[in-house]
Amino acid sequence: MRDTPVSRLLQCGQSVWLDGVSRRALLSGELVALIQEDGVSGVGCSTAVLEHAIAAGSDYDADIAHLAQSGLPPLSIYDALLVDDVRAAADLLLPVYQQSGGSDGFVTLELSPHLAHDASAMVLEARRLRDLADRPNVFIKMAGTLEAVAALRQLVSEAVNVRVDPVFSVPRYRAVAEAYLDGLSRRAARGLPLERVASVVGLPLGGIDRVLEPLLSRVALASDSGRVLAGALRGEGGIALAKVLRGVNREMHRDSRFLALAARGGRPQRLAWVCSGAKEAASFDLRYPEALVGPETVQVMSPGVLAAYRERGRPVSRLDLGAQDAQALLEQLCALGIDPDRLAQELEDEGVQRLARPYDSLLRNIELKRSAALAGGREGGG
Numbered sequence: 453m454r455d456t457p458v459s460r461l462l463q464c465g466q467s468v469w470l471d472g473v474s475r476r477a478l479l480s481g482e483l484v485a486l487i488q489e490d491g492v493s494g495v496g497c498s499t500a501v502l503e504h505a506i507a508a509g510s511d512y513d514a515d516i517a518h519l520a521q522s523g524l525p526p527l528s529i530y531d532a533l534l535v536d537d538v539r540a541a542a543d544l545l546l547p548v549y550q551q552s553g554g555s556d557g558f559v560t561l562e563l564s565p566h567l568a569h570d571a572s573a574m575v576l577e578a579r580r581l582r583d584l585a586d587r588p589n590v591f592i593k594m595a596g597t598l599e600a601v602a603a604l605r606q607l608v609s610e611a612v613n614v615r616v617d618p619v620f621s622v623p624r625y626r627a628v629a630e631a632y633l634d635g636l637s638r639r640a641a642r643g644l645p646l647e648r649v650a651s652v653v654g655l656p657l658g659g660i661d662r663v664l665e666p667l668l669s670r671v672a673l674a675s676d677s678g679r680v681l682a683g684a685l686r687g688e689g690g691i692a693l694a695k696v697l698r699g700v701n702r703e704m705h706r707d708s709r710f711l712a713l714a715a716r717g718g719r720p721q722r723l724a725w726v727c728s729g730a731k732e733a734a735s736f737d738l739r740y741p742e743a744l745v746g747p748e749t750v751q752v753m754s755p756g757v758l759a760a761y762r763e764r765g766r767p768v769s770r771l772d773l774g775a776q777d778a779q780a781l782l783e784q785l786c787a788l789g790i791d792p793d794r795l796a797q798e799l800e801d802e803g804v805q806r807l808a809r810p811y812d813s814l815l816r817n818i819e820l821k822r823s824a825a826l827a828g829g830r831e832g833g834g
Contacts, residue, residue: 457765458490458758464769465747467556469494471728471754472501475511478540490762493548494750496560496593497538499807502530503814506821516818517825526818533818534561535584542587549589554648555719560591560615565807568595574603582612588648591615595804596624596653601631608635608649617654617726618803621796625697628653629704632721636713647717652750655697656726657690657740659799664689664790671788681784688781691743695778697723698746698771724750727757736760746771 453459461468470486473495477483486492506512512533519529541559549557561581567573578592592612594600596619604614608631619625632651639646665686672682704710705720714720725744741751741761746769753761785792 453491454489456490456762457767458492458762460767461745461751461765462491464745464767465749466745467493467722467750468758469496469558469560469724469750469752470758471496471726471752472498473537473541474501474505475537475540476505478537478544483541483544486758487544487548490758492758493552493556494545494558494560494752495541496752497534497541497562498560499534499562499814500810502534502537503810503817506533506814506817513821513825516821517828520822520825526815526822529818529822530815531584535581538585538590539587542585542589545589546587554588554650557589558591558613558650559587559589560593561585562593562807563595565595565804565811568597568804568807569599571599571602571606574600575606578603578607578612578614579610589613591650591652593617595800595807596620596628597800597804598624598627601627604628604651605631605634605638608632608651609638611639611644611649613650615652615654615724617652617724618656618659618800619653619697620655620660620693620799620803621793622693622696622700623793624796624800625653625700626704629701629721633704633709633713636718637709640713640716640718645717646713646719650719651721652724653697653721654724654726654752655690655694656728656803657694657744658727659803660690660693660795661687663795663799663802664785667790667795668788671790681788685781685784685788687739689785690740692778692781694723694725694744695771695775696782698749699775699779720748722748722750724752726752728752728754738765742766742768742770744771745769 458468470492473483515533516529519532538559538561545557545559563574563577567577574594581592593615596616600616604616607614616628619628636646668682668686672679701723727740736757738760745767
């Protein structure tokens, strides 16, 4: 492994996962290099990356044509393409999974965003995708809705690894964390093993400050004191919430309930800081990943953020500094009339819609290429 800022995050006890991997990266050796040289220990096979690859390129055209000729509808073709990529990535990361004792080396497989408000449907689909992928190091990813809390509880009791992402508030995170412990407790009560059950909770950072910005701008226009306070809070909301969630996470892992489960092999539920973007590496502001370096957590980076961190990152553990200041900052937002629960709900709704757009576009593009393949086949046969 090379000595880079990315690989040095491992020395701080933090894992690095790649947010989105293409088939080209899987086949070219690019992902293998990131694993071996930078210590990347997880990836997300995302609908958005697949959608872009199918809309803008030809990497999947032959597979789509073959599956179309087999009579598969668009949704089944989508399943086959995504699961093939998930299996390939999971196989590449299996040595990491085995060497870490099952604490790392995961690949994320997303549920349809259209199931985000149906707990029963999420459970059924998660079981189906887990069985379809048929790899031990797969995470099923679901949006952090209220309905996902019930789904998580059931899936953890069945030893399905779950990534809940996004989560934007302390109350929702507490509910998710309690549901994880409930699921482990159900397994323990039945005498089932806990060692290979894992869960992470993702907090996308940039969206919080983006939504806060116009609210703080209105505060700044109201008075001179408001302008000063808004200036101090601008760009700090995401990091503050992350540090507060970190405090809740550590508090729950010190509690007797978790300690009893840990004695049976139960794993901590880790927090993941999600830093994404599609800009050039030199353009990225690294203040989010810089501020949130700390043990027993995950940095989820897009390829651009990962490249920027490799060039300019400073891996010094800062996550557990300034926890009281972070709590005070969130309280200041409340004092300014900004309701954190309402803000979290807005971000949650927006997040589900944001996931739905590439998902729906992907299915449309698969149908277009499927139809073209079938038409070409008929013309060739004629």
